[in-house]
Amino acid sequence: MESMIKDIKLAPSGHDKINWVKNFMPVLNSLNDELSKSKPFLGKKMVVTMHLEAKTAYLGLVLKNAGAEVVVTGSNPLSTQDDVAAALVESGVTVYAWHACSDEEYETFLHKALDSRPDIIIDDGGDLVSLLHGSRSDLAENILGGSEETTTGVIRLKALAAEGKLKFPMIAANDAYCKYLFDNRYGTGQSTWDGIMRTTNLVVAGKNVVVAGYGWCGKGVAMRAKGLGANVIVTEVDPIKAIEAVFDGFRVMPMTEAAKIGDVFVTLTGCRDIITKESFAVMKSGAIMANAGHFDVEINKDHLKSMSVSQRTVRQNIEEFVLQDGRKVYLLAEGRLVNLAAGDGHPTEIMDLSFAVQALSALHIINNHEKMKKEVYIMPDEVNQRIAELKLEALNISIDHLTEVQKTYLSQA
Incomplete structure (x- = not known):
């Protein structure tokens, strides 16, 4: 599949941006090390529709290193950074996006991404899900599951689920503690x-x-x-x-x-x-x-x-x-x-937590899709705990732990 971007010659500055954010994303770095070895997404196709800037690009590379065939599009016409898009293409990721695209171009990019027939989607705002429940509903049966980044998108998902129309399981990444407590606030x-x-x-x-x-x-x-x-x-x-x-x-x-x-x-x-x-x-x-x-x-x-x-x-x-x-x-x-x-989006250290949620949401789908229903799921608490522990470790912060006596006390009826 051939990418559609503004200019591949912009890639050098895009690589610089991606390399910069990697210095401040220790949780995603840890997951990258782990998933690069186990390659849980080998043979799977993933479409990521998000604000295409350096932090999103690094998430795309982590998923690629984990074995996935990754396609990335922008979720907003003005938030795509063309140099980052070019750097992703040079890194082996298919990209359909450029800054200030028209509404028609934006729609084309989404359709081109879905032409890859993805197994897993990561959506931001619900545009992918909307297409998969509309003009591209023929592809819905291929979807093992997906995750949604935003409050707006989760509202749309819950409306579909309430009507019994949701065609595949979706994880409300936005509703994970390690997302909304830090990213949103x-x-x-x-x-x-x-x-x-x-x-x-x-x-x-x-x-x-x-x-x-x-x-x-x-x-x-x-x-x-x-x-x-x-x-x-x-x-x-x-x-x-x-x-x-x-x-x-x-x-x-x-x-x-x-x-x-x-x-x-x-x-x-x-x-x-x-x-x-x-x-x-x-x-x-x-x-x-x-x-x-x-x-x-x-x-x-x-x-x-x-x-x-x-x-x-x-x-x-x-x-x-x-x-x-x-x-x-x-x-x-x-x-x-x-x-x-009009900016570069959320601070890098914050998106380290949010994109760890996204990566682990995709991993949860791979490991559990056969028993997941066509519903909206919340990230299991133990996953949030793991992300928080990795972040604390990176910050060189230690916390207290319950003793066995305390655990017994708290578990009493």
Whole structure:
């Protein structure tokens, strides 16, 4: 299969990026050493659809070293790094992706990847699963199982499973402790602000920051905003999460109220139409909007365009919209994932944990697919424990262990 990438000559800088992240991914390095010897995926085909940057590339190489025939595509048109894609191709991985691809090209890449007739899939957002339950459903019977990286994708999976329509077992990697406790909270928290700050070059301290959604990602973004000196406002639809935000020290109010006082808005709900015409109508001039949810539907761009008299790019990854009354509002990275479209994604050490979850999810499927039902599974706790132990070992941190007496005490009825 011939890859489709921007330019193979970009590979040298891509190799440099991959080699850099390998220095800070000790858990994945340990799994690479182990799986390279046992080669549990020998003879199996795997399709990985994720944000194609250096950390994802290293996961692809670990799977290849474990014996798999690996095909990688991007899960977002703006998050693919062309030099990394080229380096992967030089390393023997088939790649269908390039930066800023059109919607049609993006769809083509997914179809080309599925043409490999994979045994296992690793999805990010559910686009692969959607195709395998739609126009490419003829391939579903070949799938031993797969895993899903994001909250958005898991929501889609659970909806399929609830309707009895899921065609193969899927592991909700996003719901593993070693994923959401660290990736969603610390990873999204840091990388979102990295994307916003490097794009705008503006101070955060003293600004009113509106965080839409107080799940693990929202908690991380709100925590980091507070640490940077912002006045944080949270919007929520879940009363339990709303009261949690209050107890964490944040103001909570509806979006239409927050829109009047917000300086920076960050959406992280996994839903659509979080910021719409009602909010645009009352925003301050100079308000900045960014999205860190998987799809570019949280900030309604159609509403924004219809209310604007002009639209132009004023700085890389910043679009200025002049509203009919002369107010100017700004949208970052086309409303796509700001931490990847305008940054390098989550910190390397965080993705070390997340991609260990993905590698071990694939291993779990290989070892257990014959007895797995067409359901959504959560990573077994012992796998999370193993990942955490490997990470602690790499950090040279020791912890206490239960004595036999303590184990007996805790197991008593």
